Amino acid sequence: ALPASRSIGKTASNISEFPRQWVYIIDVTDGQHRWTVKHRYSDFYDLHEKLTAEKKVDRRLLPPKKILGKNSKSLVERRQKELELYLQTLLQQFPQVTPTPLTNFLHFHLYEINGITAALAEELFHKGEQLLQAGEVFSLRPLQLFSVSQQLRMAKPTCCNGDAKTDLGHILDFTCRLRYLKISGTRGPVGTSNIQEASLPFDLSVFKSLLQIEITECSSQQILGLSSLRSSLVTMSIHRSTESMMSVLVPEASEFSQWEPEGVESGCPVTAVIPVWRNLTTLDMSHNCISSIDSSVKLMPKVEFLDLSYNQLSSVENLQHLYNLVHVDLSYNNLRVLEAAHTRLGNIKTLNLAGNQLDRLTGLTKLYSLVSLDLSHNQLAQLEEIRNIGSLPCLEKLNLSSNPICIIPDYRTKVLAQFGDRAAEVCLDCNATTEKELDTVEVLKAIQKAKEAKDRMSGNDKKVDSVTLSNICIFIDFVFISILHNCINHGKK
Structure with a gap:
């Protein structure tokens, strides 16, 4: 038309x-x-x-x-x-x-609502069933979704040109059954047009069975109907599209002064009870402009994987509500300090803090379930800070690369020594610990124990008698003999 x-x-x-x-x-x-x-x-x-x-x-x-x-x-x-x-x-x-020849000649299929929907409908008429059976990710542009949304609002037949292949019903049938969707917008005009995709609203409520969605280069204000996916989505990725988590997770929050997630008893009066993201286990909101972790995270109690990298976070809040959290990525934000991290992160296993401005690790001492920790590209300069994580019982992977601490002589062995008897279990900076490094660690541990014994006696105003000094020397000799024995067993000189 x-x-x-x-x-x-x-x-x-x-x-x-x-x-x-x-x-x-x-x-x-x-x-x-x-x-x-x-x-x-x-x-x-x-x-x-x-x-x-x-x-x-x-x-x-x-x-x-x-x-x-x-x-x-x-x-x-x-x-x-x-x-x-x-x-x-x-x-x-x-x-x-x-x-059709004239619509193609004038590029209606690229820029005009009727032409866009007709082209999409014909594509799905031929390939839709095959795509659904293959379970592949299907990509759409905001302009295409906008065109479909506009067509549905018009009081007109679903097929205007008499060609059954271009019937809008092919699109609706496909969107009802699609499970994996990717929406990629653009900055600036589309092709040779003046169309700005970031200003085109589109409605996602036509998707009834989505398990996974990825949205890139869209404004959160143009995304309508996202809340209708709360009962089905398992994985959601939003990039370069928002300045707050609230606008994505609770788009209706602006309509109510007080709200609470369903199933939560509140002592305060609320104006709305918001349904939770029932099956959401993975949330990736990296590469946005998010400055705070707001209370909207209460609506995704089953999330296990959370990626908030490449944002503008200066603190970590509200994650204590996510009891199932296992993997957290907070890399490349503006974090300077992370106090009492266990009260905010719980029993997580993987934590990525690379690319921040951390110079202290005192807040990580009680992350007892932590297996992997990435602290690369921070401001860590003091070897003493490693002691704060040296007693973590499950830590196996530690990345400290590109920190000032790395220029310390014998940096690797001095860091590994902070883990005591667990030094052999730690993979530092993506490199497994060698036998030579373990031998050096044993020497450092022996020297440290001797120093600690001397410091204890000095602190008690006691003199080191010849017997005590002799015992310390015997202990150090025993360590060196053990190291020598290990070297001989491994064919080393």
Whole structure:
């Protein structure tokens, strides 16, 4: 269907690398949307041949070819006006249903609502069932979703052009059964148009069975119907799209002054009870502009994997509500200190804090379930800070690369020594501990124990008698003999 506001304009320009070929630039306007299409005269001729064969268009309507003087400026300007009249006449001749050859010629399938939905419907008519059975991720653009949403709001048949392959029902049937969806927007205009995808609202309520969704380069304000996926989604990824978690997890929060998740008893009066994300176990909101972890996380009690990397967090709050949390990524934020992390993170196993501004580790001392810890690219400079995590009983992977501490002589062995008898179990900076490093660690441990014994006696104002000193020397000798024995067993000199 052609809105009355649609118009066709055209200018001519010369292609520099092909000076003897002229390209006509067609300006198409559809309401507030505008775009350009480039065609040579031969393209007009091919279009006319199809229309005369399929739609019985008058063959004399198209301006004829010219042989003599066909590259003259005057001829091109005259033909420009004749071709513009040709296109306008075609649009008037088909006011209700635009023939497919003409819609393709004017790129309606790329920029115009009816053309976009018709193209998508035909694609799903041919491939939809195969895509659903394969279980693959299906990609859509905001412009396509906007077009579908707009079509559903119109009081009109689901198929206007008489071609059953372009019926909107093919899209609705596909979206009802689709499980994996990816939506990728753009910054700036789409193609040759003035269409800004970030300003086009689209409704996700047509998706009834989604398990996984990924949205990139969209504004959270344009995403409608996301809350309708609360009962089905297992994995949700939102990138470069929001400044707050609330706008994604609780989009209806702005309508209520007080709200609580369903199933939670509150002593305070509430104006709304919000359904939880019932099956959501993975939330990836990395690469956004989030500055705080707000109370909206209460609505996803089953989340196990949380990625908030590449945001603007300066503190960690509210994660104590996520009792099933296992893996947390807070890398590349603005964290300077992390106090009493166990009260906020619970029994997590993996924690990524790379790319922050941490210079102390005192807040990590009670993360007893931690298996993997990434502290690379921070401001750790003091070896004493490693003692705060040296007693963590399950820690197996530690990354301290690109910290000031790495320039300390014998850095690896001095760090491993902080783990005592567990040094052999720790993989430092993605490299397993070697036998040579373990031997050096044993020496460092022996020296440290001797020093601690001396410090204890000095602290009690006792003199080190010859017997005590002899015992310390015997202990150190015993350690060196053990190391020598290990070296001989391993064929070392």
